[in-house]
Amino acid sequence: MTRIQPLDPSAATGHTKELLDAVKAKLGVVPNMMRTMAHAPAVLESYLGFSGALGKGVLSLKTREAIALAIGQANRCQYCVSAHTLLGTKAGLNEAAVAAARSGESDDAKTAATLRLALAINNRQGHIHDSELSAARAAGLSDAEIMETVAVVSLNVFTNYVNHVADPQIDFPVVSL
DSSP states (O other), X not given: OOSSOOOOGGGOOHHHHHHHHHHHXXXXXXXXXXXXXXXXXXXXXXXXXXXXXXXXXXXXXXXXXXXXXXXXXXXXXXXXXXXXXXXXXXXXXXXXXXXXXXXXXXXXXXXXXXXXXXXXXXXXXXXXXXXHHHXXXXXXXXXXXXHHXXXXXXXXXXXXXXXXXXXXXXXXXXXXX
């Protein structure tokens, strides 16, 4: 049950209204997670900025969505797994690739290495082993890709935690964990 009610975008004013209007202009809707973040405009603005900056990075949208699925599953965030199942499909992941990503796996060797690194970062709060970093590099990940993997994990941990605390109603096709 929702613990923090999402803001009604039509009742928003000032900077909050500007942020929510920008989300609606880009996505066509304002998801409940973002409507909930809007209680603190700095939080929503931070999320949008972080996500937008990573969209200009070296990791493909498909890879970022695979990471989001792996981290959402690992952290048991049903909202995020539901959202990223839809978004991942739109980014080019087929049903099998979505299921594999949720398990931290991929048919693509480099994506699989990225997911192993992402899960190690998540599961050990960043304290990965030298061997895990070496394995990522041996699989072809550049330092830029490694740094962006850290960032994508961080962004998804943030949204997982927002959703755990607020428990917004899932406004995507619901996917069971």
